Each structure stands twice: as structure tokens, then as C-alpha cells.
Amino acid sequence: MSLSTLFTIALIVVILAFYTGQRKALGFRMSGGAPHSLPFYHGSWFAVCVLLPAALFLLVWSVGDGAVIKSIILADLPEPFASQSTQEIQLVYSEITQLGQSSFVSNNAAALAASGKEFQALHSLSAQLKYSFASVLVFIGAIYGWTRLQPHFNARVKFEGTVRKVLFLSASVAILTTLGIIFSVLFEALRFFDSVSIVDFIFGTHWSPQMSIREDQVGSSGAFGAVPLFVGTLLISAIAMLVAVPVGLMSAIYLSEYASRRFRAWAKPLLEVLAGIPTVVYGFFAAITVAPLLRNLGETLGLSVASESALAVGLVMGVMIIPFVSSLSDDVINAVPQTMRDGSYGLGATRSETIRQVIIPAALPGIVGSVLLAVSRAIGETMIVVMAAGLSARLTVNPLEAVTTVTVQIVTLLVGDQEFDSPKTLAAFALGLMLFITTLCLNIIALHIVRRYREQYD
């Protein structure tokens, strides 16, 4: 049964159940009773009774039946295959699952034919069982719900409780996804730390992720010191923040305190357009326009500027981040109560005195929060640096030289044909984990500061 048919049937069942429940409740009213809840709640609760157990059952069964079938098939796998390594068995199993399809051609077709047949049989049996059980559950739910639907049944309370649980489930999806991401990165990173010591990784100053495929290859031992990458990331982020924080903050102050309402009405969206430009486009801009410009400028001044200098990348990234700082700061500055300004103006303070001594201090926590969010954005930024920053992991803080960043290295390590058991590839996950931890910490600090600020005026 296809998913759309299933949904249609479920929808029809729910609507029918709702109306049946509602009609029964209306009946209580007709016969002079005073039901505890409105008929709407009786209908809703009855619909939940009918659908929810069956829906949950279908979900669990669909997730679980694959693993059960697999274990049954693999238990009596014919001999040449059964003694293979786990990974090869994995491949064989995926062959078995596809044997039934006419377009699939396998070398082992004959040897696996029995298993293939068994898989098909189990698969269709599972589907039959699944839908039969679901129908039975719908029936049981309906009987249960029908007997409970009495005039004094507190359908409203029960239904509100169900709503609360459903909402809770939705909220936990986001949290569970985050946890899932953390664990998937964490386990790969742990595999990496099996072959490379964590101390070497965090404190090593040499980055050269070349692993030999054969023993006799040149340069067989890779070096996985992440310090140059983090220094490069921080250098570029620092340049970006040097551009974004003053410009963003000053434009926020201008927009919120000085600009006329009409100017603000079109200038603010225009500034936010900057945030909507795809980072790829910023990458072009950095690589094709800004970097050569800086190199030529450097030549005329007698400086040697690398054609992929950290300065060029940082400047463009700074421009990209301006709207984050300005928009958030503008909101925070606007949130400073007008009475603060009145108090200051009423004492004869000028506009700039008021801004410096009253508004900025009052808005400072929020501004710091917005800056920290922008920093974590800068550290995690990938596309601009991939396109315009260098690849050589040089340990330097000179902005005129080419540096590389954590995100650039992750991309280069993972792009192309890679074997997923070599430290070279796994290093990407370790880097990703470090990056994730860094930005997570920054975000937590930023949110904490922003929250403290909010409490001050509410």
C-alpha cells in the first residue's frame, strides 16, 4: 500500500470517527443530559482513540521490521557468504533485497536465490501482518472510545492532555536531531582518535593529512595538528569581526537613533538584503574582485600580498556579517525604553551623550549577544573560505598571507573518493566536532547574555 493511500484512509477514518463521537455527544444533550465537555471534544477524543494506537503501531512496525527480517535472512545464509566479514555480508544482504527487481543483475543470483525468495516472502508477510494489526487496533480503539463516551466523561481534559503530548513530541524532534548529529560526529571523531592521539590533534602545529595507501609510499605518515587551522579560522574571523562590528553597530545606531522614519523604512530592508545574498556569490566577489585588488594595492605599496590572503576573505566575510550585527543590535537598541532617552534628554544631554552613556550601556548585553552570534557565524562560514581562502595550513597571524580554515579542510578531506576508515577522512569529523563545540559554546554564551538582558526590562 502506498503512503498516499494510507494517508487518505487515515484521514477518512479520523473524519468519520470525529463525526460519530460528536453525534453521540450531541445525543447526550438532546436527551436532556448536561455533558461534561462540548461535543467537539468528545468527537476529537474519539478520533484520537481510533487513530493514535494504530498510527503509533504502524510507525514502530515500519521502523523495526527491516531489522527483524534481516536477522532472519542472515541466520540461514548459505555457506560461502556466511563466513565473510561484516561489511561483505552487508553487501550480500543488499543484493538479496534487490533480487526480486527485474532490472537487478547479480553474479551471485543463483547462490542467493533461496534467500531472495525468503526475503520476498517475509516482506509481504510483514506488510500483511502490519495492516491487519493496524485495522484490529482501529477497531479496539473505536470500541474502547465508544464505551468511554458517556455524558460525564471528561473528554476535554483527556483531549487537551493528548494535544500536550503531541506538541511535546514535535518539540523533541528538534532536540533529538541535534543529539543525533552530535553522536554521529562524535563516534566518527572517536574512531579518528583511535589512530591519532587527541593531544597531537589539539596541540599539534603541523597539518598535513596525507595517509599512505600502500606501506612504501612517500610521505606515509600524516600530521594532524589542528592548531594552524584554528589559528587560520580565528584570524579570518577576527578580520571579519573587525569589519562587521564597528560598521554594523554604527549603522544600527544611525538607523535607530538618527535616521528619519522614512529613511529607516527602506534602508533597513536593503541592509538585510546583504544577508540574503548566497555565500557562493560572496565567494566569487572575494576571489575575483577583492583578492586581486588587495594584491595589486600591496604591490604598489611594496608589500607582498598572497593572492588568497586572509585579509581579502576576512573583509568580504565581514561585509556578509554586517547585517547580522546591525539588524540584531538595531532591535536591541530599539528595545531600550523611550523613557530612558526622555530621561537623558530631559537633563540636557545631547543625542550622542545619550547614546554613549545611556543607550549603549542599557543595550550592551544584547549587543554582545548579537556579536557572539555573528562570531559563531563567521567561524562556521564555509563557502566564502572554500572559494577564496588558501589550502596550505600555514601557522601565521599575518593577514597578508594565505591561511586555511577548519571548514575548508573539512570540505577538502571529504570531497572526492574517500575511504571511510582512513584517519585522513575521519579527521574531518574530528574537526567538525571541534568546530561544533566551539560554536555551541559561543551560542550558549550569547543566548545566556541575551536572556539576561531580556529579564532587565520585562
Next chain:
Amino acid sequence: MPSGKITSVTEPTNQLHAASSSNDASLANRANDYSETVGNIRVDSPKMSMSNVDVFYGEKQAIFDVSLDIAKNEVIAMIGPSGCGKSTFLRCLNRMNDTIDICRVSGKILLEHEDIYDPKLDVVPLRARVGIVFQKPNPFPKSIYDNVAYGPRIHGLATSKVELDEIVETSLRRAGLWSEAKDRLDQPGTGLSGGQQQRLCIARTIAVSPEVILMDEPCSALDPIATARIEELIDELRSNYTIAIVTHSMQQAARVSNRTAYFHLGYLVEVGETNDIFTNPNHKLTEDYITGRFG
């Protein structure tokens, strides 16, 4: 259209008067006519003198042709129903309305013979001379000390730390907050209670030694005890300062002021000695308001 609005609002009141006090024909006839101010608007040596002040918010006119003098060292109360323009008028006196983009003021407002709306005049010294206390206490998110020192600092009133300390102490003493605040000067002003915050705001205002203090419903956010405290304070301050206070409480106006001005729909209806206004009002609208018949 302001004029249309006025007729529609006053007509029912007029009918009410006709029914309730038909024997007092002279008062009833004047109930619908309040464009001329009743009472003596001029004093001998005015501290501030307003002539033919009109205020507009965009197209809407909020104040109509108000003329009024404020005498030196008097407390003048401005009363009237909500939306009658008394706060707007008060805010004209130190050009606080400048901070509202769409607000336009015409007419003449003199502070000791100096036109405060003269385009050449700088508002910074003006606001140091005419301070304002707002309805809601609005201490800055700074320490108590810095709140009071804010004005003296921006106007450069103190040349040394000792002098600044002295200004802060005197101001807090005058505002009656010194005994409560002297041990916690470095704590944030926002941590004080509502009444204390309002006294802090008054201390902050008198720290720049203004000549006139405008108070825009300074007690409306406070409980009766804090209100009594502020009223005592106003009574003490009147020997040194000229005070104009907007209030919704007629008892408060009666308690603290020398003169009272009654505003109605943007017009100054009647002004006079507080005792006369409350015992023997000359305008029907004033009488109705102070006896609680409307407003």
C-alpha cells in the same frame, strides 16, 4: 478635523448642564464656550510666560491658543481629563516635544524674557534650566551615584570628585533619599522601590540645579505612602524652585499647588488661585470636573 470633534464631544455635556443646573444660566451658557480662558493668566514677575501656544501632532491640533504665566517659586498644577493636552503643554516648556518627529509648536514661550523656541537657542542649557520628572520612574541602568551624577557630568558642573560627591549628596538629601541610599550608592538605581526610584529621578533632576522643574504626573505609578512622600518633597522644593506639575488627582493639586490651571480638549479653560478654583470655580466645565461630574 479638530473643530468637528470638539462639538461632538461637548454637545452631550451641554445638554446635561441644561437639565441639571438650569437656574444658573450664566454658567450653563458658558459651558460650550471655552476658547477664552477664565481667570488671570498673567502674574507680576513671571518665571515663564507662554503666549498663544498651539501644538500640532501631524495634522491633529493638540493645544489651542494657550497663554499662561508661571510665577517664580510657585507650584502650578495642571489638571484636566485624559487627552486634554496638559502633558503636551508641559513638555513644550523644555522642548521635550522636539524628540517627537511629527510634533510642531507655534506661539511664544519665554523663560525670563528669552524665547525658548528661538531657532538660535541651544536646547542643552535650556533643559538644564528647566528639568523634567516623568510619570514613570526612569532611572538609568547605572548605579544610584551615577544616576545623580549623570547631569552634573554632562554639563561639567563639578571640577573634582569631591565636588561631584557633594552635588550627589545634596541632591539626594533634597530629594529625601539620602538616608535610604547613602549605604548603597554603588548599587543599580533600578533596584530601588518605585517611590524611591521616583525620588531618585527628582534628585537626578535637581542635581543640575534647574530653575524650573516640570513634573508629569510624578505620582501616578506610586502607592499612597510614596505619593505622600513626593508631595512633602514638592512642598520643600518650592522655596528654591519653580514647579509645574501635571496631575490626575485633584486632591493632589489642591494639596501641593498655589495656582491651578484647568485644561479641556486642548484649551486652557480656567486658571486661578488653587483655593478659588476648588471652592468657587468660575467656569461650568471646571466645576463639573472638580465635583466629579465628568472626566
